[in-house]
Amino acid sequence: MTRQLLTGNGAAAWGARLARVDYVPAFPITPQTEIIETLADWFDSGAMPGKLVTLESEHSMITAAGAAAATGVRVFTATSSQGLLYGMEMIYAVAGWRAPFVMVNVSRGLGTPTTLESDHTDVLAARDSGFLQIHCATCQEVLDTILMGYRLAEDTRTRLPVIVNLDGFYLSFTREPVEIPESRAVSEFLPPYDPQNVRFRASAPTSQGVAVLGGSPYSYFRYEAHLAALRGVEVYDEVASEFEAAFGRRHDAVEAYRCEDADIVFVMMGSFSTKAKAAVDELRRAEQKVGLVRIRLLRPFPVEALRRAVAGVGGIAVIDQNLSMGRGGVLHTEIASALYGEQDAPRMLLSFIGGLGGRDISPEELFEIAAETRKAVDSGRAPPTRLLYTAGELREIRKLQAIAEVERREPEQKS
Amino acid sequence: MSETLFTRMKDLPSTHLLGAGTPMCAGCGGLSALHEIYDVLGPKTVFVNAAGCMTLLSVYPFTPFRGSWLYTSMASAPAGAQGVRDALDILVEQERMPEEEDLEVVVLTGDGSAYGMGLSSTSSAIERGLDFLYICYDNEGYGNTGHQASGATPHAAKTSTSAGPRGFAGYKKDLFSIWAAHEPAYVATVIGSEPLDLARKVEKAKSLTGPRLIIALAPCPTGWEYEPRESIDIGRLAVKTGVWPLKEYESGTVTHTIVPSPRLPVAEYLQRQGRFAHLFQPARNDALLAALQARVDAYWDQV
Numbered sequence A: 001m002t003r004q005l006l007t008g009n010g011a012a013a014w015g016a017r018l019a020r021v022d023y024v025p026a027f028p029i030t031p032q033t034e035i036i037e038t039l040a041d042w043f044d045s046g047a048m049p050g051k052l053v054t055l056e057s058e059h060s061m062i063t064a065a066g067a068a069a070a071t072g073v074r075v076f077t078a079t080s081s082q083g084l085l086y087g088m089e090m091i092y093a094v095a096g097w098r099a100p101f102v103m104v105n106v107s108r109g110l111g112t113p114t115t116l117e118s119d120h121t122d123v124l125a126a127r128d129s130g131f132l133q134i135h136c137a138t139c140q141e142v143l144d145t146i147l148m149g150y151r152l153a154e155d156t157r158t159r160l161p162v163i164v165n166l167d168g169f170y171l172s173f174t175r176e177p178v179e180i181p182e183s184r185a186v187s188e189f190l191p192p193y194d195p196q197n198v199r200f201r202a203s204a205p206t207s208q209g210v211a212v213l214g215g216s217p218y219s220y221f222r223y224e225a226h227l228a229a230l231r232g233v234e235v236y237d238e239v240a241s242e243f244e245a246a247f248g249r250r251h252d253a254v255e256a257y258r259c260e261d262a263d264i265v266f267v268m269m270g271s272f273s274t275k276a277k278a279a280v281d282e283l284r285r286a287e288q289k290v291g292l293v294r295i296r297l298l299r300p301f302p303v304e305a306l307r308r309a310v311a312g313v314g315g316i317a318v319i320d321q322n323l324s325m326g327r328g329g330v331l332h333t334e335i336a337s338a339l340y341g342e343q344d345a346p347r348m349l350l351s352f353i354g355g356l357g358g359r360d361i362s363p364e365e366l367f368e369i370a371a372e373t374r375k376a377v378d379s380g381r382a383p384p385t386r387l388l389y390t391a392g393e394l395r396e397i398r399k400l401q402a403i404a405e406v407e408r409r410e411p412e413q414k415s
Numbered sequence B: 001m002s003e004t005l006f007t008r009m010k011d012l013p014s015t016h017l018l019g020a021g022t023p024m025c026a027g028c029g030g031l032s033a034l035h036e037i038y039d040v041l042g043p044k045t046v047f048v049n050a051a052g053c054m055t056l057l058s059v060y061p062f063t064p065f066r067g068s069w070l071y072t073s074m075a076s077a078p079a080g081a082q083g084v085r086d087a088l089d090i091l092v093e094q095e096r097m098p099e100e101e102d103l104e105v106v107v108l109t110g111d112g113s114a115y116g117m118g119l120s121s122t123s124s125a126i127e128r129g130l131d132f133l134y135i136c137y138d139n140e141g142y143g144n145t146g147h148q149a150s151g152a153t154p155h156a157a158k159t160s161t162s163a164g165p166r167g168f169a170g171y172k173k174d175l176f177s178i179w180a181a182h183e184p185a186y187v188a189t190v191i192g193s194e195p196l197d198l199a200r201k202v203e204k205a206k207s208l209t210g211p212r213l214i215i216a217l218a219p220c221p222t223g224w225e226y227e228p229r230e231s232i233d234i235g236r237l238a239v240k241t242g243v244w245p246l247k248e249y250e251s252g253t254v255t256h257t258i259v260p261s262p263r264l265p266v267a268e269y270l271q272r273q274g275r276f277a278h279l280f281q282p283a284r285n286d287a288l289l290a291a292l293q294a295r296v297d298a299y300w301d302q303v
Helices: A008-018 A033-045 A058-071 A081-086 A088-097 A139-154 A183-189 A215-247 A272-285 A303-310 A330-339 A363-379 A391-414 B029-041 B053-057 B077-093 B111-117 B119-127 B175-180 B195-207 B228-240 B266-270 B274-279 B286-301
Strands: A002-006 A023-026 A051-054 A076-079 A102-107 A132-135 A162-167 A176-180 A254-257 A264-268 A290-295 A297-299 A315-320 A348-353 B045-049 B068-071 B104-110 B132-138 B186-191 B211-217 B246-250 B253-258
Touching: A002 A008, A008 A033, A008 A102, A008 A139, A008 A162, A008 A176, A023 A033, A023 A058, A023 A076, A023 B077, A033 A051, A033 A076, A051 B077, A058 A076, A058 A081, A058 A088, A058 B077, A058 B119, A076 A081, A081 A088, A088 A215, A102 A139, A132 A139, A139 A162, A139 A176, A139 A183, A139 A215, A183 A215, A215 A297, A254 A272, A254 A303, A264 A272, A264 A303, A264 A330, A264 A363, A272 A290, A272 A363, A290 A303, A303 A330, A315 A330, A315 A363, A330 A348, A348 A363, B029 B053, B029 B104, B029 B132, B029 B186, B029 B195, B029 B211, B029 B228, B045 B053, B045 B077, B053 B104, B077 B104, B077 B119, B077 B132, B104 B111, B111 B119, B111 B132, B111 B175, B119 B132, B119 B175, B119 B211, B175 B186, B175 B211, B175 B246, B186 B195, B186 B228, B195 B211, B195 B246, B195 B253, B228 B266, B266 B274, B266 B286, B274 B286
Parallel strands: A023 A051, A076 A102, A102 A162, A132 A162, A264 A290, A264 A315, A315 A348, B045 B068, B045 B104, B104 B132, B132 B211, B186 B211
Antiparallel strands: A002 A176, A132 A297, A254 A290, B186 B246, B246 B253
């Protein structure tokens, strides 16, 4: 075991290497590219046996990933944002093939407007695809989750591909100390992939990805995949325990931080939860009973673990780094549907949108969220969804708009 | 062509490998070509399919193939072939699978995918030197959705999106040349109504490695509007009039494998099909017929 300073992208590449992946179909996109560059170097130098192939698009890349997995090898791939959406037809399609592999998504906001910086709108578009989905908060988690991801994907109870998400820039380009496990220990935790009958062999012809006629077989196979995804909760918990036994680190489906006696909790996903942890510590020092619930496993959704984590809490503030136009935060509706009608469910559920397109979330904003939530608990009335946005930011936007106006008029004045 | 098993019609396989009872239309020219192709290729194959008529060959739980099948999407069958080929290569190289378990990877798409949505992934597969065989059944329109105009639709043909008096305004894309410009191992045109020529080309393609691509013109009773029993005749006329040149590309050279001489007038091919009826009724459109003939003549003048 060695400890190195690695970026989130570097940790992802190490995860794939330690998982002894055979095949990496690739396509470059910011902020993911460093992952495939690193892997390409390792394949070139012979440090990794197998093959990396650059396809001409993410649509083809995901097709090749699914097809290779359906042939019986261990596959890894990675993408971001627009690339994920360009491949979205195949995200849904290959999930139905039940051919397991792991794909890293380095999340980045979607156009329009075009941006390179992070939020979760891209990866949430894959939420209903059949891919299982795990969100990481640290570079260590990225490496660990890829190893866990293969166990989860390849388990015969699930047999579904897995997306491991890390936040663009905040994790992808941030160096943190990461423990790189011994490959022998990883081999024990993650044995070679046994494709069983999901493969192409001359002696055992098979048809995969076939069409059906009518809603009855369609419903049957779709629901089978759903049940397999649901079984993923149990499989995930087993894998997390085995991972802890092997490597001493535990990554629960739902991380509850200082929630034991909390009357208010933040609920979030991804790397910004480390900022929220710091805010929780501050608030605790001020003798406020605030905690943090971080959803790591988004699909399957760990309903029971969430209910346990928020039992006895008075108010929840969901902070969504995504925006479902015309509705609001996706995580907020997920939490609401998991808790509605539960006897011990917290009375107040507040929704905040923040961190879109790489915008920071400040400690002061988290303090304010806690105060708003407390107010809602006391008054029994939840405020409408709020965007975290300061007067200063709005002033800056007004300035840009004024400049744009001047720029537009300038040619008129010249002529 | 040298060293072929197929010198006479008698040499063609007499046992047919592809099962009967598929949902293809009666008289499907694509299916007859596929029958002949599959007899030569054999079941040690995995067909990687793109959305099109033939997607309905394998509908759960039935398949006419004795070998394997993977449906992908309309745009990315060559990328699916890449994944399967690479995975098989890795397994053989690392001795995790005996070589006799290996398969020939065959992409099977219609013209809608081959000429349009799938062209980018095909181009890239050729550029990467992928060892695969690509079969395009070309019925000159989006057949499975009711025959709308595609990149393969010939000039003046009536389709369900070009039903006006002038038919389709565009011209059939020269996919053979587009593919050949990539300098792959092999490109050929075939048609089910010329089984000996087809068998020799599939045989040659099978013997080569690298990207090998074959376009089969697929007379289509429902889309071209003729009686199913006429499919073979119409296919023969496509060749005899010079409308569908049978040729192959190898090592930088294009060779015509059947040169129709003398060529029959193009009108003899067109007037058998309802999609060209507006060229003959209510009045014969001599100017357009002459223009269509001139295009075919100009092609053969440069051969």
